Amino acid sequence: MAAPEATRPRSTRLAVAAVLVPPVAWVCALGLSYVVQDFACTAYASAGRNPPTALIGTAVVTLDVVLLVLTLAAGVVAWRTSRRATAGGGSPLFGFLGRLGLFLSLGFAAGIVMIAVNPLVLEVCA
Amino acid sequence: MTTDQETGPSAEQRARFAQAWARPRGLRRILMPVQHKSVGTRYMVTAFVFFFVGGLQALLMRVQLAQPEQDVLSPQTYNELFTMHGTTMMFLFAVPFLEGLAAYLLPLMLGARDMPFARYNTFNYWCYLLGGIILYSSFVVGMVPDAGWFAYVPLSGPEFADKAMDIWLFGLALAELAAIGAAIEMIVVVLAMRAPGMSLDRMPIFAWTMLCVAAMIILAFVPLLVGSLLLELDRNISTAFFDTERGGDPLLWQHLFWIFGHPEVYVMFLPGAAIISHVVPVHSRHRLVGYPFVVAAIVVTAIMSLGLWVHHMYTTGLPPVTLSFFTAASMSISVASGVQVVAWIATLWSGRPRLTVPMLFSLGFLFTFVAGGITGVMVASAPFDAQAHDTYFVVAHFHYVLIGGMLFPVLAGLFHWWPKFTGRMPSARLGTVSFWLAFVGFHLTFFPMHLSGLWGMPRRVYTYDAGLGVGVLNLLSTIGAFIFAAGLVLTAITLLGALRRGERSGPDPWGADTLEWVADSPPASANFGRIPVVTGRAPLWDRPSHDPKLERMSAAFDHAPQNVRATPFTTVLSALPNTAAVQAGPTFWPFLAAGGLALAAAGLLLESGWVLGASVLVIVGAFVAWELQNERELGAGESTEPVGGEYLVEAPGPLSPGWWGAAGAAVVLVVAVTTVAFSLLFLQVNAPVWPQGESLGLPWLSAGTGLALVLAISASWWGSRQGPLSHDAPPTARGAHLAAAVTSTFAGAVALVLAVAQWPAGGLDHTAHSYDSGVLMLVSTLALAILLGLGLTICALLARLTHTRDIRPRIMLQNAAVLWTGVLVVWAVAWAATDLMPLAVV
Numbered sequence: 002m003a004a005p006e007a008t009r010p011r012s013t014r015l016a017v018a019a020v021l022v023p024p025v026a027w028v029c030a031l032g033l034s035y036v037v038q039d040f041a042c043t044a045y046a047s048a049g050r051n052p053p054t055a056l057i058g059t060a061v062v063t064l065d066v067v068l069l070v071l072t073l074a075a076g077v078v079a080w081r082t083s084r085r086a087t088a089g090g091g092s093p094l095f096g097f098l099g100r101l102g103l104f105l106s107l108g109f110a111a112g113i114v115m116i117a118v119n120p121l122v123l124e125v126c127a
Numbered sequence: 128m129t130t131d132q133e134t135g136p137s138a139e140q141r142a143r144f145a146q147a148w149a150r151p152r153g154l155r156r157i158l159m160p161v162q163h164k165s166v167g168t169r170y171m172v173t174a175f176v177f178f179f180v181g182g183l184q185a186l187l188m189r190v191q192l193a194q195p196e197q198d199v200l201s202p203q204t205y206n207e208l209f210t211m212h213g214t215t216m217m218f219l220f221a222v223p224f225l226e227g228l229a230a231y232l233l234p235l236m237l238g239a240r241d242m243p244f245a246r247y248n249t250f251n252y253w254c255y256l257l258g259g260i261i262l263y264s265s266f267v268v269g270m271v272p273d274a275g276w277f278a279y280v281p282l283s284g285p286e287f288a289d290k291a292m293d294i295w296l297f298g299l300a301l302a303e304l305a306a307i308g309a310a311i312e313m314i315v316v317v318l319a320m321r322a323p324g325m326s327l328d329r330m331p332i333f334a335w336t337m338l339c340v341a342a343m344i345i346l347a348f349v350p351l352l353v354g355s356l357l358l359e360l361d362r363n364i365s366t367a368f369f370d371t372e373r374g375g376d377p378l379l380w381q382h383l384f385w386i387f388g389h390p391e392v393y394v395m396f397l398p399g400a401a402i403i404s405h406v407v408p409v410h411s412r413h414r415l416v417g418y419p420f421v422v423a424a425i426v427v428t429a430i431m432s433l434g435l436w437v438h439h440m441y442t443t444g445l446p447p448v449t450l451s452f453f454t455a456a457s458m459s460i461s462v463a464s465g466v467q468v469v470a471w472i473a474t475l476w477s478g479r480p481r482l483t484v485p486m487l488f489s490l491g492f493l494f495t496f497v498a499g500g501i502t503g504v505m506v507a508s509a510p511f512d513a514q515a516h517d518t519y520f521v522v523a524h525f526h527y528v529l530i531g532g533m534l535f536p537v538l539a540g541l542f543h544w545w546p547k548f549t550g551r552m553p554s555a556r557l558g559t560v561s562f563w564l565a566f567v568g569f570h571l572t573f574f575p576m577h578l579s580g581l582w583g584m585p586r587r588v589y590t591y592d593a594g595l596g597v598g599v600l601n602l603l604s605t606i607g608a609f610i611f612a613a614g615l616v617l618t619a620i621t622l623l624g625a626l627r628r629g630e631r632s633g634p635d636p637w638g639a640d641t642l643e644w645v646a647d648s649p650p651a652s653a654n655f656g657r658i659p660v661v662t663g664r665a666p667l668w669d670r671p672s673h674d675p676k677l678e679r680m681s682a683a684f685d686h687a688p689q690n691v692r693a694t695p696f697t698t699v700l701s702a703l704p705n706t707a708a709v710q711a712g713p714t715f716w717p718f719l720a721a722g723g724l725a726l727a728a729a730g731l732l733l734e735s736g737w738v739l740g741a742s743v744l745v746i747v748g749a750f751v752a753w754e755l756q757n758e759r760e761l762g763a764g765e766s767t768e769p770v771g772g773e774y775l776v777e778a779p780g781p782l783s784p785g786w787w788g789a790a791g792a793a794v795v796l797v798v799a800v801t802t803v804a805f806s807l808l809f810l811q812v813n814a815p816v817w818p819q820g821e822s823l824g825l826p827w828l829s830a831g832t833g834l835a836l837v838l839a840i841s842a843s844w845w846g847s848r849q850g851p852l853s854h855d856a857p858p859t860a861r862g863a864h865l866a867a868a869v870t871s872t873f874a875g876a877v878a879l880v881l882a883v884a885q886w887p888a889g890g891l892d893h894t895a896h897s898y899d900s901g902v903l904m905l906v907s908t909l910a911l912a913i914l915l916g917l918g919l920t921i922c923a924l925l926a927r928l929t930h931t932r933d934i935r936p937r938i939m940l941q942n943a944a945v946l947w948t949g950v951l952v953v954w955a956v957a958w959a960a961t962d963l964m965p966l967a968v969v
């Protein structure tokens with residue numbers, strides 16, 4: 002049986018978003034942590050001034066926490082999608098999208114945590 | 128599974144259908160075919176020729192290194208050989224081979240009749256071939272690149288490298304252009320051209336993989352293309368991107384190169400792994416275990432590989448926090464690869480494995496890859512890397528990963544799909560012998576290198592001291608290399624020999640599960656007379672279920688349409704029937720266009736204005752002729768009628784391939800300009816003063832350009848909404864299309880003039896400082912983007928003037944609006960980089 006496309010467009014959109022959000026969030030976490038941290042430190046060093054390390058560290062961690070929350074939220078949505086698909090005896094497509102979203106959310110959340118702890122345990126701008 | 132047997136179309140209809148898909152004959156066969164199977168075959172054959180050339184270079188190096196203090200090769204020749212070997216293997220063999228495999232297999236696996244933009248596909252192949260020829264012309268003119276496959280600045284910069292480097296850069300640029308084009312093709316075929324019913328959860332792993340790989344190519348190869356351009360500018364018009372004296376930084380090259388270079392490894396490994404995910408289930412007669420886990424692992428690997436480039440720069444003195452961000456990502460990737468390994472082992476375990484030749488190569492892969500992964504984890508830990516960096520340990524590691532992760536799977540895949548490609552079975556006995564030769568030879572070559580590395584042998588040296596005590600290890604490596612080479616030559620003999628003497632295979636010799644095995648072996652030009660309907664993940668193993676909606680589409684396309692080449696276009700998530708996508712027929716123009724680009728490269732290398740001028744004429748002429756032929760053919764016959772009375776031939780928006788192409792081009796442009804902007808930001812934070820003089824500061828010109836672009840978008844968008852969604856529109860709508868196209872062209876031309884005027888008006892000197900060089904680069908990028916937008920708008924104009932199918936200009940205007948929107952983003956990023964970024968000072 003072909004899966005019904007978008008019986009309810011909203012839940013379709015949510016299911017797709019739950020798959021797309023975790024990878025995008027991880028890329029943002031890595032990219033922004035790197036850019037904020039590395040570029041800010043370097044800019045101060047090039048200008049021959051002391052960098053505000055506490056501020057930079059906090060900014061990086063805050064950013065990562067926000068992205069982590071987004072990723073986990075995507076995971077919850079994905080989990081509900083998959084539950085609904087299996088409970089309703091319904092569409093294998095949505096069951097799959099739900100599971101995929103859940104795995105991605107867990108994987109990328111772990112990745113974001115590993116990025117976020119760095120400024121906490123290592124010296125910023127060393 | 129429904130195939131051709133059922134009664135349906137008459138003999139006469141079948142004949143006309145075959146006629147529509149007929150391959151060109153005679154001399155035309157050489158330059159004109161565009162069908163995905165001929166293009167794919169050409170890619171694969173060319174790539175293997177390059178593979179053997181690169182292998183020959185490796186053997187020469189091994190001969191030199193067999194004993195300490197030999198001088199079979201001079202140091203200079205050795206440098207040239209490892210540079211050409213690395214470059215050939217990475218750029219001319221691995222990636223193009225996989226693009227070719229994808230071009231051949233994807234439409235077959237997905238149940239389509241061709242790639243979405245068949246002519247563009249061919250164009251990419253020619254670019255790649257000509258790029259390779261340019262690179263190898265260096266041997267003819269006696270100026271062989273010698274700066275290593277990653278061409279570090281300043282070694283590759285204007286001071287130290289001669290024209291050889293320009294040859295390298297131009298050859299590579301063409302190959303990269305081809306890869307980016309191939310990526311757009313792959314994304315569209317996978318997302319929108321699957322057989323009815325093949326929802327995402329039923330998609331073959333190979334298709335998932337190529338989708339992710341294509342995304343990686345766009346995000347990773349574009350920065351390399353930008354990097355090569357920056358280097359070329361530094362070398363030839365004295366810009367300052369990599370020159371420390373003038374605000375540049377050689378590290379920028381390393382960043383740009385490895386943003387590409389690390390994902391490149393996964394661009395090779397992931398398709399390799401995907402081949403294994405097809406070979407192992409078929410030859411174990413068991414479905415792949417853990418399909419959703421494997422898909423998730425592929426996505427995680429693809430995405431995370433984008434964030435790993437810095438690990439190649441562990442020893443360049445980056446701050447520890449920066450490094451640890453990237454170490455974290457390295458470790459996560461290992462876990463994802465582990466998931467795939469577990470899935471393969473579980474599949475082997477639950478199935479009934481047969482020791483066929485493809486299976487042997489898969490097992491060889493598993494063994495080698497796991498070993499390479501272990502050394503990879505070692506290299507990925509920053510302290511160990513600092514020690515092993517630039518020794519033979521690293522050479523051993525990356526050959527384990529590249530050969531284990533890519534070459535063995537490719538050989539498995541060749542033996543697996545050879546019957547499909549050729550209709551003949553290769554000899555299992557010879558295949559087994561060649562496997563064992565290759566496997567043993569490979570380990571004998573590269574295992575000892577771990578030890579010689581640990582004992583202190585540096586890489587990239589043409590010889591070593593007898594006192595180092597690595598003579599025996601090196602001799603073993605050399606002997607191994609010859610055994611390995613013998614295995615590969617025997618593989619080639621086995622496969623080529625099967626062309627004549629192999630047993631006939633029939634459509635499905637392995638009892639496999641995916642759609643390519645429904646088609647004839649070798650497949651007919653149109654792949655499928657009747658488009659298959661998919662109701663499960665393993666269409667040939669599952670019991671088919673019935674779905675009238677899907678079957679209606681299949682019936683409508685049963686040996687149809689007959690006046691034009693077309694294939695079903697389906698929805699992204701569920702692959703429900705949507706429309707019919709027209710597919711292009713044989714033509715000469717893509718070859719000419721690619722030839723024009725190569726001629727331009729030759730003109731630049733020879734510094735000949737005449738050649739350059741001629742090349743511009745050729746390029747423009749070829750593209751115009753190409754477009755006119757498109758419009759003429761689309762105007763013909765049946766293409767105005769919906770297929771089967773139901774499926775529109777072309778429809779607006781994402782319902783036809785053109786929209787996807789325009790969106791893809793827009794994304795590529797935005798990635799490109801973002802790379803330039805980031806490069807400038809990188810230079811800015813590393814420079815004590817930025818900019819050195821004035822910043823560009825031409826708000827009125829810049830705003831004018833933006834406004835003109837907004838006008839171009841609005842005009843084409845408005846035009847694309849005039850008239851009914853059918854092939855005959857009232858004259859007012861036609862007039863509106865015409866007016867919209869003209870306005871949009873005009874606005875684009877104004878934008879072009881204003882954008883270009885920024886450079887003289889700004890009074891900057893691109894040789895003075897890297898900021899000024901950056902402004903020149905940004906202005907040029909914007910101008911190029913506008914030119915592309917203009918090109919597409921002019922196509923819409925031509926479409927309006929040349930034919931009566933009124934929906935076509937409408938669609939083209941919409942595509943133009945999409946592309947113009949991308950151009951507007953390019954403009955915004957460029958403006959931010961020239962004027963806003965310099966304001967941020969600490």
Ligand code: HEM
Nearest residue numbers: 182185188209210213216221275276277529586587588608
């Ligand atoms: C046919 C078997 C092969 C042999 C015997 C071989 C041997 C070698 C040797 C001796 C070097 C030079 C090491 C040095 O002096 O630093 C080298 C470098 C390299 N090889 Fe291979 N190789 C083989 C296949 C491959 C394949 C299949 C690939 C990629 C798909 C590859 C990619 C590279 C790269 C990227 C380099 C680094 C070049 C550089 O330092 O710029 N090789 N190989």
Ligand SMILES: [Cu+2]
Nearest residue numbers: 388389435439
């Ligand atoms: Cu890497």
